[in-house]
Amino acid sequence: MSKTVLMVGASRGLGLGLAKQFSAEGWKVIGTVRDPSRAEALKAAGVQVEALDIADAASVEALNERLSGTELDVLYVNAGISGSRQLSVDNASDEDVGQLFVTNAIGPVRLAKRMTPRVKPDTGVIVFMTSIMGSVETGPGMGMPLYGASKAALNHLTRTFVAELGEDSGLTVISMHPGWVKTDMGGEEAPLDIETSCRGMVEQVTRASGQGGHRYIDYQGQPLPW
Numbered sequence: 001m002s003k004t005v006l007m008v009g010a011s012r013g014l015g016l017g018l019a020k021q022f023s024a025e026g027w028k029v030i031g032t033v034r035d036p037s038r039a040e041a042l043k044a045a046g047v048q049v050e051a052l053d054i055a056d057a058a059s060v061e062a063l064n065e066r067l068s069g070t071e072l073d074v075l076y077v078n079a080g081i082s083g084s085r086q087l088s089v090d091n092a093s094d095e096d097v098g099q100l101f102v103t104n105a106i107g108p109v110r111l112a113k114r115m116t117p118r119v120k121p122d123t124g125v126i127v128f129m130t131s132i133m134g135s136v137e138t139g140p141g142m143g144m145p146l147y148g149a150s151k152a153a154l155n156h157l158t159r160t161f162v163a164e165l166g167e168d169s170g171l172t173v174i175s176m177h178p179g180w181v182k183t184d185m186g187g188e189e190a191p192l193d194i195e196t197s198c199r200g201m202v203e204q205v206t207r208a209s210g211q212g213g214h215r216y217i218d219y220q221g222q223p224l225p226w
């Protein structure tokens with residue numbers, strides 16, 4: 001029986017790379033996109049395409065209903081935005097801040113809370129794509145302070161989510177930093193290519209199944225400071 005992963009935010013960049021890597025390793029992949037009319041690459045990789053806007057609670061609800069009866073080995077919440085690189089507390093509008101925090105912090109955890117009953121209770125893995133920039137210890141000074149703050153908020157809410165799962169939960173939760181990767185968000189100057197990062201992340205996720213607990217790691221499995 002092949003394993004099933006729900007890849008949230010699979011249209012391009014790391015999400016598309018992860019969907020392709022899981023698919024190449026024999027997994028059944030369900031990939032979400034905001035615009036299903038632009039999902040040729042996913043369909044070509046044999047991925048089941050579903051529509052989702054992570055910032056829209058009704059859209060999450062609708063996906064949850066469509067997936068009724070589906071058992072997930074991995075729920076991978078990858079979708080995220082950086083906002084403009086120049087965004088700071090001095091110049092961001094309330095709308096900028098709202099969009100950043102709802103998309104990067106509130107939406108991912110809200111989705112995970114709705115979808116947790118679909119994840120296999122003893123071997124299932126839930127992954128949140130965060131960033132080293134979300135580390136309160138090492139993130140400040142790396143640039144993009146509001147983006148970093150939104151990922152710090154994601155990390156905080158993820159730890160609350162894990163605490164609410166309780167100590168008896170067999171689920172494994174990972175807060176994953178993909179490395180600095182050449183994507184639309186990472187930019188051309190990033191040192192890592194998508195394939196290297198995604199191969200590493202799939203290896204870490206596969207290895208983590210059944211281990212339980214929560215860890216903040218990078219694509220090579222290196223632990224990061226909160």
Ligand SMILES: NC(=O)c1ccc[n+]([C@@H]2O[C@H](COP(=O)([O-])OP(=O)(O)OC[C@H]3O[C@@H](n4cnc5c(N)ncnc54)[C@H](OP(=O)(O)O)[C@@H]3O)[C@@H](O)[C@H]2O)c1
Pocket residue numbers: 008009010011012013014015033034035052053054055078079080081082103129130131132177178179180181182183184185186187190
């Ligand atoms: N690249 C890096 O160096 C790096 C480093 C650390 C962390 N990360 C994190 O890794 C994740 C993926 O980044 P990336 O570099 O692949 O970025 P990307 O190329 O900009 O792709 C972002 C993905 O998120 C999706 N997305 C954005 N807003 C969404 C929404 N409201 N609902 C559903 N999907 C939405 C996008 O879909 P559309 O095509 O519809 O816009 C796209 O699939 C992000 O969470 C990012 O913060 C990246």
